[in-house]
Amino acid sequence: MSNLASLTVALWVDSGSRHEASAARGAAHVLEHLVTTTRSEDGNLSDLCDALGGRSEAITTPEFTMYAATLPRDHFVEAWRLLRNQFLRPDLSVTHLEAERSVVLDEIAGVRADHGRLIHEVALSRLLGDHPLGYPARGLPEDVVKLTVADVVAEHRRQLASRVVPIASGGFDSDEVREAFKTFSSPVPPDERVALQAGGVVRAPRMDYVHEKVLSPRSHVLVSWVLLDRSPADDFPLSVVNRLLGGATTGALQAAFAGQEGEYSCYTYRSVFSDCAVLSAYASCGSTAIDETVRRIVRVIESAWSGVLSDPCSLERAAQALNGSLAIGMESTRLRVNWIGRAMLDGTSQLQPIAGSAAPAATMVSPSAVDGLRARLRGPQVTVLEGVSGR
Structure with a gap:
């Protein structure tokens, strides 16, 4: 056609x-x-x-x-x-x-x-x-x-x-x-033309506990870790970590919350900027389960670092899955434009990882590389929006 x-x-x-x-x-x-x-x-x-x-x-x-x-x-x-x-x-x-x-x-x-x-x-x-x-x-x-x-x-x-x-x-x-x-x-x-002012480098993130109340039938919990010295080379390993923690249906966080009464949503998410990145784990819960939800998220993430995130086979499977989704996604002209645009503005000389190439992916997400990423993450910071009735 x-x-x-x-x-x-x-x-x-x-x-x-x-x-x-x-x-x-x-x-x-x-x-x-x-x-x-x-x-x-x-x-x-x-x-x-x-x-x-x-x-x-x-x-x-x-x-x-x-x-x-x-x-x-x-x-x-x-x-x-x-x-x-x-x-x-x-x-x-x-x-x-x-x-x-x-x-x-x-x-x-x-x-x-x-x-x-x-x-x-x-x-x-x-x-x-x-x-x-x-x-x-x-x-x-x-x-x-x-x-x-x-x-x-x-x-x-x-x-x-x-x-x-x-x-x-x-x-x-x-x-x-x-x-x-x-x-x-x-x-x-x-x-x-003048150089853009970017507000300086993030050097001292605040790790205080944030607790606010909102009119909602549910409460919302976010546990965040910040990577202060992010570079383009960190993006793929961070994506693999995100996938294994909760960015996929088989993620450790979702497995830990599966079947729990009152839980209807949980996932991990990464926010990437030119000079830093934030990895967050989200879950919704009832107002009486906030403290336990926070403890469970932290416990699952800590366990994953010494478990699935240190397993070469798990890392390789996640890398292959991300490479596969990249290859499929790049069939879309919109996604290709997004990928190329981000790479050009980020100063990346070439598109990495290359879909279908296992060697770069395996090197980038080795257990030692992921462990090095963990050592540079600061946190966690806990944010809670406690749901309260409007009555």
């Missing part, structure tokens, strides 16, 4: 919420909304994707902003023109800002109502303190309501002055794409 081919075209901006001006927090996320909803005589990228059965997306993270569209392969020129023009010349009018501000505030409220997601933001905020990585990328309501057009214009200019990488993947014409990307450049002169 060679006539059925798609492409994904994207812009990766080497700038995110950690680079915002301290007096304009939340501006990066608001700017993302203004870019994606800009409409001109040429049209709008989201509208084009809807009309063609495609999909557009945008995301603001602490470290980067990404705009992308996936659509039939014959529409690269039109999609690229809209994507480029919306990013370079967004509608930054007062009317547009006020309309999108309300959308952003609704999005923030939705996350704060989802306590399973909220606890991750609370944990990072307390763990990293005043460091910009401790601030949620989507912004806080009290900051978003204060943003002015001048704030967003300044954020846009700062992003234009950062590194912006266009990427395409899928069934496109190589010469056509190469020529289109060749003419893409920032309107900010090189001599006016």
Whole structure:
């Protein structure tokens, strides 16, 4: 079915919420909304994707902003023109800002109502303190309501002055794409560009016990460990550790909680930034089971380090599974663009591990390599959102 081919075209901006001006927090996320909803005589990228059965997306993270569209392969020129023009010349009018501000505030409220997601933001905020990585990328309501057009214009200019990488993947014409990307450049002169301020390196995470109450029928527990000196070489071993602990249905954490009355969700999760990473174990429970849930999580994780995480066979199986999911996932043009974009902004010279290559994976996740990773993790920090009745 060679006539059925798609492409994904994207812009990766080497700038995110950690680079915002301290007096304009939340501006990066608001700017993302203004870019994606800009409409001109040429049209709008989201509208084009809807009309063609495609999909557009945008995301603001602490470290980067990404705009992308996936659509039939014959529409690269039109999609690229809209994507480029919306990013370079967004509608930054007062009317547009006020309309999108309300959308952003609704999005923030939705996350704060989802306590399973909220606890991750609370944990990072307390763990990293005043460091910009401790601030949620989507912004806080009290900051978003204060943003002015001048704030967003300044954020846009700062992003234009950062590194912006266009990427395409899928069934496109190589010469056509190469020529289109060749003419893409920032309107900010090189001599006016400045290095991004990232808020410094995380050096002293806070390990205090955090306990807050929320209106919820369930309580939520998060136990976190922070890797202060993360490098790209840590990502694959950290992924293997995450999979064996609770990132897969056969993980140690899920096995420990299986069949426990009152438990309906538990998993591990990793948050990776350019200079640090956080490994977290989450579980929900009843309000009377909080202390026991925390103890069980810590006990299971500690046992895993000397058990499944020190077993070469288990490590190799997990590495093979991750390599397999990578090989399958890379059939998607969207996932290829994401993988390449992250690697380029992270400064990774090549994509590792290489799907289908067992040698690099086996070396990266040997018991000694995983033990070395454990020795560098700091923690645990415990965060609890205790569910209480609204009566």
